[in-house]
Amino acid sequence: MNTKEMSSILINKTTDDQKNSLRHTYLNKRREFSITAEAEIADERICSNLLKSEFYVNCDVLLAYYPLKKRGEVNILPILSAALNDKKLLALPLCKKSSDGEPFMEFRLVSSLDSLTVGSFSIPEPQLSSSVFDPSDKEPGKLRTTVIVPGIVFDREGYRIGYGGGYYDRFLARMGNTNIQSVGLVRSELILPSLPHDIFDLPADAIIDEKGVFVCRHKSSLHSFSTK
Numbered sequence: 705m706n707t708k709e710m711s712s713i714l715i716n717k718t719t720d721d722q723k724n725s726l727r728h729t730y731l732n733k734r735r736e737f738s739i740t741a742e743a744e745i746a747d748e749r750i751c752s753n754l755l756k757s758e759f760y761v762n763c764d765v766l767l768a769y770y771p772l773k774k775r776g777e778v779n780i781l782p783i784l785s786a787a788l789n790d791k792k793l794l795a796l797p798l799c800k801k802s803s804d805g806e807p808f809m810e811f812r813l814v815s816s817l818d819s820l821t822v823g824s825f826s827i828p829e830p831q832l833s834s835s836v837f838d839p840s841d842k843e844p845g846k847l848r849t850t851v852i853v854p855g856i857v858f859d860r861e862g863y864r865i866g867y868g869g870g871y872y873d874r875f876l877a878r879m880g881n882t883n884i885q886s887v888g889l890v891r892s893e894l895i896l897p898s899l900p901h902d903i904f905d906l907p908a909d910a911i912i913d914e915k916g917v918f919v920c921r922h923k924s925s926l927h928s929f930s931t932k
Contacts, residue, residue: 719900719901719902722900723865723868723899723900724868726856726857726865726899726900727856727865727867727868730856730857730865730894731775731776731856733893733894734775734776734777734856734857734891734894735774735775735776736776737776737891737893738773738776738777739776743776743891744779745914746778746891746892746913746914747778747779747780747891747914748782749914749915750778750780750889750890750891750912750913750914751778751779751780751782751783751889753912753913753914753916753917754783754852754887754889754912754917755782755783755786757910757912757917759850759885759887759910759912759917760783760786760787760850762848763792763848763849763850763885764792764793764847764848764849765792765793765794765795765837765839765847765848765849765850766783766787766792766793766794766795766849766850766851766852767795767796767797767811767837767839767849767850767851767852767884768780768783768784768787768794768795768796768851768852769796769797769827769852769854770784770796770817770820770827770828770829772827777854778889778890778891780852780889781817783852784817785817788814788815788816788817793813793837793847794813794814794815795811795812795813795814795830795837796811796812796814796820796828796829796830797809797810797811797812797829797871798810798811798812798823798829798830798832798834799823799824799825799827799829799869799871800824807869807870807871808871808874809871809872809874809875810836810838810875811836811837811838811875812829812830812831812834812835812836812837813830813834813835813836813837814830814834819831819834839879839883839884840878840879846883847883848883849883849884849885850884850885850886850887851872851875851876851884851885851886851887852886852887852888852889853866853872853876853886853887853888853908854866854867854872854888855888855890855908856894857890857894857895857896857899858888858890858894858895858896858899858908858911859895859896859897859898859899860895860896860897860898860911861898861907861920862888862907862908862909862910862911862920863898863899863901863905863907863908864888864899864905864907864908865899870904872906873904873905873906876906877904877906885909885910886906886908886909886910887908887909887910887911887912888908888910888911888912889912889913890911890912890913891913891914892913892914892915895911895913907920908920
């Protein structure tokens with residue numbers, strides 16, 4: 705192993721250690737805040753801001769996830785219901801192992817939230833019989849797709865700290881230059897000036913909190929636009 709490879713390993717280890725520390729700290733803070741009346745109000749406004757934004761209004765397909773109260777996640781159930789009512793295609797993640805044994809996530813179309821079954825990590829997931837939606841395929845790739853990426857905490861460049869599985873970064877990396885945009889939904893108290901990240905971390909295209917929609921430009925600054 706040469707000096708450059710050794711240096712890269714040490715840098716990645718340091719970044720991982722920083723992420724793990726922040727993950728633990730802010731996951732606890734999020735859980736504590738999530739049971740307050742302020743969090744309920746913030747969640748309603750976050751959902752409203754997304755539903756009024758171009759990321760929802762102009763999309764044909766919404767890739768999302770089922771929010772878990774025990775994790776203190778933003779309650780995005782109103783968004784999932786709205787997508788179904790608005791006749792958009794809605795797909796939720798199904799986590800499994802790939803042929804080589806690596807963790808793998810794919811999105812499956814759902815027509816009703818009542819059809820979900822408890823799957824990996826005790827999270828409601830689509831049934832195995834449901835259709836796969838892969839934006840990298842030719843026909844689905846023509847559809848305007850928005851993916852809501854989960855995160856415990858975000859920064860002003862769109863980087864996030866999730867739960868450490870790397871599912872979404874791998875999924876987005878597979879999508880390449882497809883017609884897909886990513887947004888993070890987060891309460892404003894969990895947006896930090898900056899977060900540690902490495903070359904495999906992909907920033908969200910926009911961050912939405914209870915105050916508005918913030919579009920990340922060139923991975924270096926955050927600009928707001930109207931949600932009217």
